[in-house]
Amino acid sequence: MQHQQESAHLGYQINQIILNACDDQTRLREIAQILGEAFQVDWCTIIVMTSPQHTSAQAVGHWCANRDITLPLQPLLLSLQQLTLAYAESQKFAFDNVQATPAQELTVQLPLEVGAILGVPLWYDGKISGVVSFLRAQPHCWSEEEIESALAVATSVAIAIAQITQNRLIASLQQQVETSAQYQTLINQITMASRSSLDLNQIFQLALSRTAQALKIERGFIITLKYTDLRFKVRQQQNKVPKATATVACEWQCSNSEVNNYIRTRQFSISESWLCQQALLNFPQPIVINNQEDLSQLNLAQETHPIFDFQAWPALAMLPLENQGMVLGFIVLQHSCPHPWQADELALLELVGTQVSTAIIQSQTLRQVQSLVDERTAQLQRSLEVQAKLYEKTRQQIDQLRQLNQLKDEFVSTMNHELRTPLTSMSLAIRMLRQPGISAERQAKYLDILEQQCSQEINLINDLLKLQELESHKALLNVESVNLTAQLQNIARSFEDKWTEKGLTFVVDMPKTPLVLQTDAESLNRILQELLTNAGKYSEPNSRIDIQVRHYNDQIVLQIKNRGSGISAEDVAHIFDKFRRGKGVTQQAIQGTGLGLALVKCLVQHINGAIAVSSTTSDGSSEVCFKLTLPLTFDQAQT
Incomplete structure (x- = not known):
């Protein structure tokens, strides 16, 4: 390639792809294609890496010159990431003959189809953000011009990866905002139902069904407890299991669930359920079971009651419903497949449990309910205020990211203009100089144009370098x-x-x-x-x-x-x-x-x-x- 012109043209094409492509995968694939065609290689691969600690690729753009040449992609991606980490401090890694390179120098096992490889680690915000690699099926001696060109276009590719990272961050923040709003709506609905309805079963059904739907859970039920000793409090007697009767007050199952075995026994003694006993002994901590491996670590062979049915529902979250040290019951969610319970899910379950507990107290005595409702409402209000502040902060972060994205677009547009305009003038002057029979006066004129525009480009680059030197505090003082x-x-x-x-x-x-x-x-x-x-x-x-x-x-x-x-x-x-x-x-x-x-x-x-x-x-x-x-x-x- 003609180094400077080709690199500038590739940079311009990459910028256009960043601005016009509809999604990140398309951006990476199109960038890999134009680079592969420009460098005339068999394959070109761009990998976006999450972080040096995580070797999994976040996004990949892969291009193949010949569809008939097959290449195992996953082993290649793993090897490229390992090479990137190994040569992170270097500007590049290049191997002219992969199969003849000693193992201690190559450090990884590349697919046998790869004959030669040239890779450039990409940096963004002081961290490794990915790698762009050029591969040939046959051994190839990488020239200095090819290496310089690869290093030159790496900056544009790094900008594309930064754009992808920003897009994914914005999408993640938007998802967090939507989830927070959904959770807040759920809490508001349960709160309103608790205030306006004295029917405990309706409140149970609403809380259980909406919580299960919000968390995409297949099954749930609420257990209430009635103690023989009404003065019993778990906090005062932590190592003692009380005598109490458990009642399944409400049950919910997803209509699309493949398992449809409803609870038949609605009442049982706490002494019949080992898991209920453990929930009381572990109060106030919830019992969380993610999969069969967690089940094997617990002594669930002692569980004789069929209510939980771990064969059909291996994932479980069981939260105590509590008021002033007394466990009023449990809210239980189950899933027919392994399910890793997240902290925000358990936090939502805790908020729902708070509201359900309030409703239970409300149904037991109207005098106590007024004071308890005020207290729980105050707690909920503080929680909602915190969520509102988090929501506002998230919104501000999104606005800030949009502003940064706009500044980035303005920067790309400005640099595109400032780089292309002098290059266009220089190109025109060169073409005019090549015309036969041009006079010495016109030659001098076009040479002046070339010198002026070249000086303008050099001054722009020098300003950028000087600014970077000053910001990094590396500039010398005289x-x-x-x-x-x-x-x-x-x-x-x-x-x-x-x-x-x-x-x-x-x-x-x-x-x-x-x-x-x-x-x-x-x-x-x-x-x-x-x-x-x-x-x-x-x-x-x-x-x-x-x-x-x-x-x-x-x-x-x-x-x-x-x-x-x-x-x-x-x-x-x-x-x-x-x-x-x-x-x-x-x-x-x-x-x-x-x-x-x-x-x-x-x-x-x-x-x-x-x-x-x-x-x-x-x-x-x-x-x-x-x-x-x-x-x-x-x-x-x-x-």
Whole structure:
């Protein structure tokens, strides 16, 4: 491949797939296809990994050049993930002849159909997020150009994987919100039924059926207890099983269940059921059985009562219904298949159990019910408030993710424009230069275009690298004495010449005594260049740009003011954010990437300074003021 052009074109195609594909699987498959065709390999595979601790793939995109060539996919995916973890700190792994590579170097067993492999681990947010791999059926010597191209397109693939991760996170959060709302509706329904109905059986049936349906459980029943000693409380006698009669007060079964054996014996003694005894002894903890393996660990051979029927219903959750230390009964849910009970399911069951317990007390005595209902209602209200806060927080997180997604789209669009426009101009200039008989004057013109656009691309990349270097605190400092007076005057003169056509004048107001400060001269010069460039861009034609410098104690305060369209209050808060440009800038055809002011802020912090911006409107025009505060003496301890 022609390295730079092909890599840029592939990046553009990947960006289009990210924006237009309907689902994550389609995105990965289409990206794998265009990469496989571009690199002319037999297979191309992209794997999204959950985390280094989990070797299972979250999503896979696989492309095959020849459908007649079969390749065992699952062993390949496992081997690729192991290779990715093994070479996580490297930029790539490449094997020209897989079968001839020593086992201690390859570390994994790849399928015999693979002759050569080139893989690039993908990183996102400081973690391994996946891998893109190119495979050939025959041994192949991977060239430096192929490796460089693979590394170049890996960034675009990593962006695609980040998009997939964000989509899945949003879907997960939405599912949590829907589940929380469903649970909250269920609790509200049971609460309303408890307040409006004195029929305990109706409350039991509603609570049991709606809970089982919400949790997709096949069978449930409620057991009430009647003690011989009415004063018995489990909390006071934890190691003693009381004498009590159990009654199956309510039963529910899913109509689609394959098992339809209803409970025949409605009453029995606690002494007849070993599981009921254990539930009392383990109070207040619920009894949870997920599968046959859990059953084998319990001594259920002592269970002689057929009510639970573990042969037909091996999964069980049994929660005590309790009031003031007295177990009033149990709510039991069962499933005909193994079912891993989740914490949120048990939490919902506990809330439902609270309401059912309240209903039982309500039916026993009308005097006690009023105080108990108030207490339980208060508990429920606090629980609902917590759920409401969680719901609101989740909603805010979703909104934030949507905003981040929008910023990402704006960034991709901006970078797409800033990268493609110079490349288009360069491509056109190259084609014109190749025309026969072109004059020397036109050759010089097109060479100037090439040089200008190439410089623009290089400056953009350098700005991105410089910004990343500053944000990671890896930038070096070269502190020296700088004559700010002379530097400002020189820069102002150069900018006045630069903006002559626009009619801008630069007025410098500063003390007559030269101002000398200790700082990084290169960083300070870049700050001033960016601020004056920004002022020139957004100033009204034939207006004045004021540069004012004042010396206060051990600080220098520099203000740059210009008149123009101004900055909205919303944009002021984000003016120094990366890739953030004010509203209407694109419509006004003002060039820029949104990196300049972000770079200024990082550079100001780099030299221990501070910067702020304000925008005021008067007489139909707005004045924008950037205020830069710099220390006279650079303190290394503050860096």
